[in-house]
Amino acid sequence: MDDPAIPRLAAALPSSLDLPGVLLDLAVPHEDIAQLLALHREVTASAELTELVTRAVSGLLWRLETPGEGTGLPEFPAAAGALGRCFAVFVFVAALPHVRALHREHGIPDDVSRHTLADLGRNLAVHRRRFGTTGLLVPWWPTRHFRGELYQLGRLQFERRRLGKRTGAALAAAGVGAGPGDPCLSLHIPDYLGPLTPRACDDSLARATAFFARHFPQEPVRVAVCHSWLLDEQLRRYLPADSNIIRFQDRFELLHTRPDPEPEDDTPVAFVFGGTGTPRADLPRRTSVQRAVLGHLDAGGHWYPGHGWFPM
Numbered sequence: 362m363d364d365p366a367i368p369r370l371a372a373a374l375p376s377s378l379d380l381p382g383v384l385l386d387l388a389v390p391h392e393d394i395a396q397l398l399a400l401h402r403e404v405t406a407s408a409e410l411t412e413l414v415t416r417a418v419s420g421l422l423w424r425l426e427t428p429g430e431g432t433g434l435p436e437f438p439a440a441a442g443a444l445g446r447c448f449a450v451f452v453f454v455a456a457l458p459h460v461r462a463l464h465r466e467h468g469i470p471d472d473v474s475r476h477t478l479a480d481l482g483r484n485l486a487v488h489r490r491r492f493g494t495t496g497l498l499v500p501w502w503p504t505r506h507f508r509g510e511l512y513q514l515g516r517l518q519f520e521r522r523r524l525g526k527r528t529g530a531a532l533a534a535a536g537v538g539a540g541p542g543d544p545c546l547s548l549h550i551p552d553y554l555g556p557l558t559p560r561a562c563d564d565s566l567a568r569a570t571a572f573f574a575r576h577f578p579q580e581p582v583r584v585a586v587c588h589s590w591l592l593d594e595q596l597r598r599y600l601p602a603d604s605n606i607i608r609f610q611d612r613f614e615l616l617h618t619r620p621d622p623e624p625e626d627d628t629p630v631a632f633v634f635g636g637t638g639t640p641r642a643d644l645p646r647r648t649s650v651q652r653a654v655l656g657h658l659d660a661g662g663h664w665y666p667g668h669g670w671f672p673m
């Protein structure tokens with residue numbers, strides 16, 4: 362964060378009077394606002410913490426036009442408590458004028474900008490659902506939104522990325538005209554937005570095709586990729602062919618799905634049930650997805666991230 366090559370950017374937190382409105386615009390849950398206001402007083406009263414916010418914003422926005430180039434956020438030990446869990450929120454709030462300016466520069470519609478940045482509030486909601494406290498479960502995740510790399514377009518999120526070596530080599534071998542280092546769109550499936558229906562996916566893909574061609578014409582995209590437990594082919598053993606998840610899988614050419622070095626059993630449990638703290642025997646098995654996730658684990662199986670692509 363102290364790299365002299367990173368230019369120092371102007372970064373100022375809103376006042377305590379203005380902060381609640383800013384947080385509401387970012388879809389921050391109402392029950393988290395009081396905690397963030399108290400932490401705001403702590404941060405703004407400390408010259409050291411204020412300076413840390415400024416340096417973190419400069420690192421976050423380093424080489425803003427290049428996906429994946431921002432530097433990491435400060436890391437806090439668990440003993441830092443609420444301040445450590447929430448510090449990244451103040452970095453994102455201070456960076457907000459810069460990302461808004463970037464959106465305007467690219468002609469991003471205001472509703473797309475608002476819906477995209479509201480993912481900060483969604484991630485606070487996920488943390489509260491899992492742990493009952495204010496915080497960000499994965500603080501680095503919203504860096505994509507606040508660097509102009511990821512956009513919410515209907516049901517799905519689309520991230521500007523470059524193909525990696527393994528996926529790029531597989532696509533080049535498939536003859537799709539894309540290979541390692543070429544632009545692609547990485548799909549993400551956010552929580553709290555309803556079923557992953559084919560109609561919702563079709564709508565998002567249609568929006569994405571027009572959106573990126575218009576606002577990022579310098580990055581012609583031939584393929585979309587996805588890396589998710591939802592693409593684990595084992596789900597086909599348990600779910601009907603017309604289920605939303607299997608129909609989502611059907612969009613993709615799946616590749617190198619397994620064996621991965623390590624299973625990720627906690628990932629589907631966390632997404633389906635909202636966390637991993639409840640003993641597995643006490644979790645509900647009302648839906649086909651709940652029964653699939655738990656039944657597979659009960660039988661001694663493991664879940665793995667799947668990897669897939671399709672042409673845009």
